[in-house]
Amino acid sequence: MSTTEAPTLVISPSQFLAHWQAHRRLTRRAIVAFPDDQLFTFSVSGMRTFGALANEMLGMAVSTVNGVITNKWDSYVPSAATTKDEVLTQWDESTRQLDILFPQIPAARFQETMTAFGQWTMPGYDLLLYIVDNEIHHRGQGYVYLRALGIEPPPFYDRS
Amino acid sequence: MSTTEAPTLVISPSQFLAHWQAHRRLTRRAIVAFPDDQLFTFSVSGMRTFGALANEMLGMAVSTVNGVITNKWDSYVPSAATTKDEVLTQWDESTRQLDILFPQIPAARFQETMTAFGQWTMPGYDLLLYIVDNEIHHRGQGYVYLRALGIEPPPFYDRS
Numbered sequence: 001m002s003t004t005e006a007p008t009l010v011i012s013p014s015q016f017l018a019h020w021q022a023h024r025r026l027t028r029r030a031i032v033a034f035p036d037d038q039l040f041t042f043s044v045s046g047m048r049t050f051g052a053l054a055n056e057m058l059g060m061a062v063s064t065v066n067g068v069i070t071n072k073w074d075s076y077v078p079s080a081a082t083t084k085d086e087v088l089t090q091w092d093e094s095t096r097q098l099d100i101l102f103p104q105i106p107a108a109r110f111q112e113t114m115t116a117f118g119q120w121t122m123p124g125y126d127l128l129l130y131i132v133d134n135e136i137h138h139r140g141q142g143y144v145y146l147r148a149l150g151i152e153p154p155p156f157y158d159r160s
Numbered sequence: 161m162s163t164t165e166a167p168t169l170v171i172s173p174s175q176f177l178a179h180w181q182a183h184r185r186l187t188r189r190a191i192v193a194f195p196d197d198q199l200f201t202f203s204v205s206g207m208r209t210f211g212a213l214a215n216e217m218l219g220m221a222v223s224t225v226n227g228v229i230t231n232k233w234d235s236y237v238p239s240a241a242t243t244k245d246e247v248l249t250q251w252d253e254s255t256r257q258l259d260i261l262f263p264q265i266p267a268a269r270f271q272e273t274m275t276a277f278g279q280w281t282m283p284g285y286d287l288l289l290y291i292v293d294n295e296i297h298h299r300g301q302g303y304v305y306l307r308a309l310g311i312e313p314p315p316f317y318d319r320s
Contacts, residue, residue, distance in 0.1 A: 006166040008267040010176055011285045013168055019289060044204065045307040107168040120317075125171045129179060130317075133296050137316060140300025147205040156297060157280075157290075 013110070017102040020132050021095065022159035027057065027139050028091055029154040031084065033146055039084045042145055050145055053138040054087050055079040060131050061094050065101045067116055068109050068124050076117040173270070177262040180292050181255065182319035187217065187295055188251055189314040190302050191244065199244045202305055210305055213298040214247050215239040221254050224291050225261045227276055228269050228284050236277040 011019070031039065031054055040051035048056075059078035067073045081087045105124070115121040122130070143153040171179070191199065191214055200211035208216075219238035227233045241247045265284070275281040280290070303313040 007169045008173055008270065009167045010173055010270045011170050011289075013170060015283075015285065016170055019286065023293070044304050045310075047304065047307055110168065110170045123175075125175065126179065129171075133183070133293075134316070136293050136296040137300040137303075140297040141304050143297075144204050144207065144301050144304040147207055150205075156294070 013103065013105060013107075016128065017098065020102075020128075021098065023132060023135060023139075024061075024091070024095060024098075026154060026156070026159050027054075027135055028088065030139050030142050030146070031087055031091065033151055033154060034084065034142075035149070035151075036084045038149060039087070040082060042149060044145055044148055047141065050138075050142040051081070051084070051087060052078075053142065054091070055081055057135050057138065058087070058090050058094060060134065062097045062101065064116060064127060064131050065098060065105065068114070068127065069101060069104050069106070071109075071114055073115070073117050173263065173265060173267075176288065177258065180262075180288075181258065183292060183295060183299075184221075184251070184255060184258075186314060186316070186319050187214075187299050188248065190299050190306070191247055191251065193306055193311055193314060194244065194302075195309070195311075196244050198309060199247070200242060202309060204305055204308055207301065210298075210302040211241070211244075211247060212238075213302065214251070215241055217295050217298065218247070218250050218254060220291050220294065222257045222261065224276060224287060225258060225265065228274070228287065229261060229264050229266070231269075231274055233275070233277050 031050070034042075034050055040049050043049045055078040058081070059076060063074065063076070079087070079090055081090055110125045110128075111123055113121060113123050114127065116127050120127065120130070146153045191210070194202075194210055200209050203209045215238040218241070219236060223234065223236070239247070239250055241250055270285040271283055273281060273283050274287065276287050280287065282290070306313045
């Protein structure tokens with residue numbers, strides 16, 4: 001690529017945010033699909049409950065975007081929610097905060113290497129993808145928990 | 161953004177490919193972790209086996225990139241592999257083909273809307289993300305299968 005040529009636009013910041021929020025809508029539906037009394041009690045083969053996994057997602061999302069914006073990183077702290085209602089309330093608050101914060105990421109930060117939470121060193125885009133990928137990974141596990149509970153998970157392709 | 165300003169570089173095509181191939185290395189390790197006689201027989205709660213899910217991934221990866229390059233779409237056909245050796249041989253061949261094909265995607269195609277396999281209409285970047293996300297989703301399910309078999313899955317954060 002010559003220096004006068006614009007870089008290829010694969011995905012814009014607003015498209016990245018929209019993609020993530022679409023995944024977050026699907027994850028929210030997976031949380032809702034769990035019976036209230038199983039979200040923090042049921043798992044397969046001693047793995048973490050889907051409530052614990054949702055608390056991890058909640059602990060990562062806004063704090064990572066804040067860190068990417070400011071390059072100030074606190075310790076990673078998962079949410080301490082203990083009920084489905086608490087998880088969903090925090091989820092919706094995170095949704096609102098991500099919509100406000102994500103557009104504030106300075107353009108250069110996506111390609112800058114940073115160390116998140118004192119331990120994960122990678123470019124900004126990779127760090128943000130890591131958070132989204134981690135959510136998809138754990139939601140996939142939650143789908144198996146739902147099947148094991150005899151519950152049909154929400155369709156993977158529907159992110160509306 | 162003014163019209164003279166270059167778009168924000170979130171992720172370049174080569175970074176996207178590297179990100180995907182890193183996930184594909186991890187998925188390969190998950191396939192390897194299954195005992196030969198469980199890959200196409202074991203699952204949880206009547207779900208598809210991880211062998212069947214790997215065959216779906218194999219059927220999507222190269223054919224999607226080919227479609228994004230050419231905008232010619234055949235029907236979606238999963239791999240018909242029936243053994244771990246066959247899956248891994250096809251996996252490694254796909255790895256080589258993706259390295260050759262992905263850089264041939266014309267720059268404008270990432271933002272063009274297209275209909276893949278006659279049924280999925282979305283921009284090129286979203287279609288490619290869908291394939292990666294689908295792999296992460298099903299691999300997460302495979303992690304639960306491995307735990308249910310008493311096998312420690314490969315670490316999620318290690319994509320080397």
